[in-house]
Amino acid sequence: MNILEKLQWRYAVKKFDNTKFLSNEQIQLLKEAFNLTATSYGLQPAKLLVIQNKEIQNELVAHSWNQRQVLDASHLLVICVPKSYTTQEVQNYFNLVQKIRNTPDEIINPFKKFLTAEIEKKTQEELLIWNKNQAYLALGNLLTVCALENIDSCPMEGFVPEKYD
Numbered sequence: 001m002n003i004l005e006k007l008q009w010r011y012a013v014k015k016f017d018n019t020k021f022l023s024n025e026q027i028q029l030l031k032e033a034f035n036l037t038a039t040s041y042g043l044q045p046a047k048l049l050v051i052q053n054k055e056i057q058n059e060l061v062a063h064s065w066n067q068r069q070v071l072d073a074s075h076l077l078v079i080c081v082p083k084s085y086t087t088q089e090v091q092n093y094f095n096l097v098q099k100i101r102n103t104p105d106e107i108i109n110p111f112k113k114f115l116t117a118e119i120e121k122k123t124q125e126e127l128l129i130w131n132k133n134q135a136y137l138a139l140g141n142l143l144t145v146c147a148l149e150n151i152d153s154c155p156m157e158g159f160v161p162e163k164y165d
């Protein structure tokens with residue numbers, strides 16, 4: 001199948017076959033695809049929770065507008081964003097860049113200063129919206145990768161985030 005055929009194959013699944021399970025390789029691939037999602041400035045504010053636990057999945061049905069997909073699907077992938085976001089996140093990001101890429105301070109510092117100021121300018125509410133936007137990018141990316149891999153999926157906003165917390 002070419003890419004368009006794969007995308008045409010995709011649909012928001014309402015009824016999963018609860019006897020089918022994804023392999024570890026498939027889950028690893030989805031995790032990696034999540035990590036490779038583009039994010040604003042590369043800050044990667046979202047985290048992925050991969051749930052494969054029928055007891056927890058069952059409990060979450062009540063907090064998902066009684067949608068059974070969260071129970072019947074092989075895995076439930078919950079995209080999380082931080083409730084509070086500070087310049088510490090920028091610090092952590094650049095520490096990681098330094099560790100992994102060994103980028104010299106003179107290259108990092110101007111960008112770090114700029115990004116720190118950007119974060120300081122925004123309210124927590126604005127930062128939450130900003131971070132949620134990044135979560136939706138990751139959701140889109142995951143949906144596409146699932147389609148390419150013939151993995152059934154259902155994007156879901158129909159749940160109560162406070163209860164999931």
Ligand SMILES: Cc1cc2nc3c(=O)[nH]c(=O)nc-3n(C[C@H](O)[C@H](O)[C@H](O)COP(=O)(O)O)c2cc1C
Pocket residue numbers: 010011012013014067154155156157158159
């Ligand atoms: C952000 C988002 C949230 C969604 N939430 C739900 C949901 O809670 N439950 C559900 O069954 N479908 C949900 N959907 C699926 C849409 O209803 C579905 O994608 C749309 O009707 C188009 O159909 P298709 O994806 O099958 O082509 C959601 C889709 C998106 C993109």
